Amino acid sequence: xxVNVNAVAPGFVDTQMxxxxxxxxxxxxVRRSALRRLAEIEDVADAVEFLLGSKSKSITGTVxxxxxxSTA
Numbered sequence: 001x002x003v004n005v006n007a008v009a010p011g012f013v014d015t016q017m018x019x020x021x022x023x024x025x026x027x028x029x030v031r032r033s034a035l036r037r038l039a040e041i042e043d044v045a046d047a048v049e050f051l052l053g054s055k056s057k058s059i060t061g062t063v064x065x066x067x068x069x070s071t072a
Contacts, residue, residue, distance in 0.1 A: 004060040008047045011067025014038040034069025043068075 012018055012029050018038060021029075030036060044066045050056055051064070065071055 004051075004056070006051050006056075006059060006061070007063045008044060008051065009063050009065045009067075010039060010044045011065065011070045012038050013044060013066075014040050029070070032070055033067070034072045037068050039066050039068045 014037075018026060018029075026038075030038060047064050047066050051059070
């Protein structure tokens with residue numbers, strides 16, 4: 001069909017919602033991340049922008065996880 005189908009799967013992202021977590025919970029999430037931080041909104045947007053651009057023309061059927069390495 002010539003259609004690229006991909007998905008972006010954000011993990012915990014630094015937003016108002018995650019700011020509302022208990023400090024211990026938030027720190028636990030950050031500690032288990034390979035990059036020792038939460039992903040940022042811009043990180044998710046950049047992944048979407050990449051998939052929409054010409055540099056991803058041969059990428060299809062994949063999921064890009066944006067979670068600062070929490071599932072690594």
